[in-house]
Every structure is written in C-alpha cells, then in structure tokens.
Amino acid sequence: MKRLGIIDLGSNSVRLVIIDINDNNAHHQIENLKETVRLRSGTGPDGTLSEKGMKYAVDTIALFVNFCKARNVDHIIAVATAAVRRAPNRHVLIERIQNETGIKLRVLSGEEEAYLGYVGLINTTSQTNGIMADLGGGALKLVSFEDRLNRDSITLDFGAVSLTEQFDLGDLPTPENLEALDNFLDETFTQIPWLNSQQRLVGLGGTFRSLARVFRRQTNYLPDITDGIEIPVEEVGRIYHMLAGMSLEERQKVPGLELARADISVAGTAIIYKLLRAAQSESLIVSTSSIRDGLFFKYIYPRDPIVFSVLTHHTNNLIHYHNLDENHLRRVSNLAVTLFDQLQPLHQMGSFERRLLLIASLLHELGVVISVESLEKHTLYMILNTPLSGLTHRERVLAAYIAASHDDLYLLNLREHIGRGPLELEDVQIIKKLAPILQITHSLDRSHTGVVTQVRSSISDNVCEIGVISRIGAELEINDARRRADNFKEVYGCDLVIRNW
Numbered sequence: 001m002k003r004l005g006i007i008d009l010g011s012n013s014v015r016l017v018i019i020d021i022n023d024n025n026a027h028h029q030i031e032n033l034k035e036t037v038r039l040r041s042g043t044g045p046d047g048t049l050s051e052k053g054m055k056y057a058v059d060t061i062a063l064f065v066n067f068c069k070a071r072n073v074d075h076i077i078a079v080a081t082a083a084v085r086r087a088p089n090r091h092v093l094i095e096r097i098q099n100e101t102g103i104k105l106r107v108l109s110g111e112e113e114a115y116l117g118y119v120g121l122i123n124t125t126s127q128t129n130g131i132m133a134d135l136g137g138g139a140l141k142l143v144s145f146e147d148r149l150n151r152d153s154i155t156l157d158f159g160a161v162s163l164t165e166q167f168d169l170g171d172l173p174t175p176e177n178l179e180a181l182d183n184f185l186d187e188t189f190t191q192i193p194w195l196n197s198q199q200r201l202v203g204l205g206g207t208f209r210s211l212a213r214v215f216r217r218q219t220n221y222l223p224d225i226t227d228g229i230e231i232p233v234e235e236v237g238r239i240y241h242m243l244a245g246m247s248l249e250e251r252q253k254v255p256g257l258e259l260a261r262a263d264i265s266v267a268g269t270a271i272i273y274k275l276l277r278a279a280q281s282e283s284l285i286v287s288t289s290s291i292r293d294g295l296f297f298k299y300i301y302p303r304d305p306i307v308f309s310v311l312t313h314h315t316n317n318l319i320h321y322h323n324l325d326e327n328h329l330r331r332v333s334n335l336a337v338t339l340f341d342q343l344q345p346l347h348q349m350g351s352f353e354r355r356l357l358l359i360a361s362l363l364h365e366l367g368v369v370i371s372v373e374s375l376e377k378h379t380l381y382m383i384l385n386t387p388l389s390g391l392t393h394r395e396r397v398l399a400a401y402i403a404a405s406h407d408d409l410y411l412l413n414l415r416e417h418i419g420r421g422p423l424e425l426e427d428v429q430i431i432k433k434l435a436p437i438l439q440i441t442h443s444l445d446r447s448h449t450g451v452v453t454q455v456r457s458s459i460s461d462n463v464c465e466i467g468v469i470s471r472i473g474a475e476l477e478i479n480d481a482r483r484r485a486d487n488f489k490e491v492y493g494c495d496l497v498i499r500n501w
Helices: 049-071 092-099 109-121 160-166 175-190 206-218 233-244 259-279 289-301 310-321 326-343 351-362 374-386 393-404 414-419 427-443 475-482 485-492
Strands: 002-010 011-019 028-036 076-079 130-135 140-146 149-156 201-204 230-232 283-284 452-460 463-470 495-500
Touching: 002 049, 002 289, 002 452, 011 049, 011 289, 028 049, 028 310, 049 076, 049 092, 049 149, 049 351, 076 092, 076 289, 092 485, 109 130, 109 140, 109 149, 109 289, 130 206, 130 259, 175 259, 201 206, 201 259, 206 230, 206 233, 206 259, 206 283, 230 233, 233 259, 233 283, 310 326, 310 351, 310 463, 326 427, 326 452, 351 393, 351 427, 374 393, 393 414, 393 427, 414 427, 427 475, 463 485
Parallel strands: 002 076, 130 201, 201 283, 463 495
Antiparallel strands: 002 011, 011 028, 130 140, 140 149, 230 283, 452 463
C-alpha cells in the first residue's frame, strides 16, 4: 500500500488530496482539503506576488505537509499554476516553500496545466466528445476532444479572481461593468475558431462545482451528486443574472454558493454562461475532476496515463480496492448478460439495458463494504455515492436500483428521482424487467463456487424454461433460483421453469 499526497497551489486556493494506492494500483481518495489563499489578489500590474499572499501560501503548504506526515504519506507531488507561473518573483515563493517545508514546487506551464486537466477529465467522464473548460482564479484552459483524443487547446490568461478585480465585480456590479465584462468575454471567445462547434461543454473547477450546488439546491435535484450533473444553458443564464443583481452580502446567503466564492461568483458564472453561448452548447456538464486527477493518473501510469475504458477502470477499481469477491461477481455478470440475450424475444430490450445489467451485476454486492445486513440499502447508497465514473446520472441511478434489487425488488424513494432527477416514468419498467434476471443469476452462484457454468433458455406456450449446465450437482443453486418464479411471472407474464440440463 502506498499513500500519495498531491498539493495544488492555484490562483484562488491551495488544495491537498491524499490517495491510498494498493499494489495492483486500486485507489481511493481518503482526504480532500482546501484553503482559500487568493494568491492572485493584490498582485502588481506585472503579476508580482504580494508578501501577504506568499506568506499565506507558504503557511498553508507547511500545514498540509505536516498533515501529510501525520497521515503517513509516502510521497508528495506539489505543483503551482497561473498566479505563480506569471509572477516575476515566483522564485522567491518557490525557495521559501522549499526552505520551510522541504517540498520542491513545480510550476506548470499553461500547456501542461491544460493537458493534466484533460487527462483527469478524460479518465473520469462518460463524454467522448466535447470541450473541456478548466476555470481557475487566474486562467481558463480550454481543450477540444474527439473520440477521447485531444484535438485543440488554448490557455487564456484570465479567471474568476482576475476578472472580478479587473471589472470591479466583488460587490454589487454596475450595469456598465457588467456590459464591459460581457463585451470582453464575447470578443475573446469569438477569436477561438474551434470553439463554435456545438459540442458538449464539460466544466472543471470550483466555480463550476459551486454553480452546480446552487442549481441542485434551487431545484431539489436528485441524486445529490455534482460529478456528471447536466445543467441547461437557460438555467446557467438564470443563475448568472440572479447573482449579478445581488450585493456581496446577498450572494453570501444563496443556498449552495460557497461563502469563499461569493465575491468572485459573478465573474465566474459570466465566463461559464458566455462560454456556453459561444460554443452553442445546449447544456453544461459539470465534472469534479481536476489537474490533481491528471497528476494522479500520470503517477500510476507514467507511460500512458489515459485509461482504455473509463467505466471498466472505475468498476474494476471498486471491486479491487474493496476486495470484493471478483470471481463471483463476474460469474453472475456473465450469466446475467447470457440470460438477457437468450430472453430478448421476451423482454425486447436492447444494448442500453444490457449495459445497465452488466454494471449492476458487477456491483450488486458493493454494499458489503458497509454491512451485509440491509445489503440492498447499502448497495444503493454505495453506487450513488462512491466514486464511479463513466455513467450518466440516469444510468447511475438505474444501475443502483437494479443492483439493490438482486434479491428482492427494491424501489425505495425511486419516484423522487423521477420528479426531481434524471429518470423518466418508463425507467421504472427497466428496473422491474432487469431485476428478475439478476435475481436468477445471483441465485445460480449462491454458493460462490462457480458450480453453474452456463444456461440454456427457451420460451414457448407462456413458459420460460432455463436449463442449467453445471460441473457437479447444483441443487442448492437451482432451488434458490426457483424462488424467483413468482416475481418473474409478475413481470413477464409467463411461468418460469428451472432444471438441470
């Protein structure tokens, strides 16, 4: 087991994440700390860092380094971004940090910062095409990607902090300053030829996350997840104009808006809204990834940090990190998709539902991480709340309820995800139709010994017959699977017969 610490000194804040890494590179973040230092604030016209800002940054990093020692961190990576990069006196800060903490700070170039943001995003998003926007306090990094490959990129030398100061937006903005800001952003984004591509915009950084929290609170959105949330462009515009019409004191009371970001929220949301309009995007997808994720993947996969499949990587990571019974999960998953294919004339579902069943089968016992008692409840909670990238919110909620129904149908609070979240009313039927298939195949490996190796199914005269092929006697498994007959008939309207082949 290795323990990695990553310190990210940005223009607005200093962050520390600590990640446990097993021998097989399975990983889990155990700490995520942040301190707002506003290193970009109070800089000179040429970007010279102030003494006050440098002292706060050094003290914070020293605190984080001591915290890493207390948490037995084996290795620390420390980087700095825009505010330090553009400062002519950056060597003073770097030397002070090294002298007082022993940490050598690496200053990222704009290209490196954009690339690390891209690596972090592309390894954690379900989107294969789009535009990444990584918004910091002093810089905006844009990367266009197609089929997960980096196509175009640019780093703009402004961010939420710098534009707040430039256009005096910290308190109640004047109409003149807002108009000047809008014109500046429109003119800047118009000069990026590949931006007008009508692609999905995926946002990284604290301003995007803060915007998502405001949206979630105002709409009572479920699931209560920021990563992967999709916000219509009209909602982004509404929130921007709402914040722009408030004083700082009023913004500090907006539910979901981080107190430390209230003063820079007008500039930040303006950048996001204008960027969406320039890209002709209908909605914004918010990601919780960052350059810290890019640094992490570069650390564990130094030769090629891009994972082959986002969903496969993160699903396997959960199985391996939590030491789940992988052989059992893969047997159940293989049997489930085999049965799904054989019963296609009966259920008439397609590749979307097959993929959901595959993921739910692999994660149907994730709740044991909490307790085997009330496993269905814990499995639902874990899939909805643990780091699991590669699924949309709709797919994640559906997979969670299917997995939680591996023994009995479990629909607690499902309707709330329809009224307040990404599900449609017809999605309930997807869960009800896939649950019996998972229940049967879970029973067919009830002993976790792999007795059942294959199934052969046929449908005729309102009877579904499943022939079980096994290495040795499978009476325990077959008898347990027969318990599913009533549920199966209720959903599919035909009798279920399970026998040895």
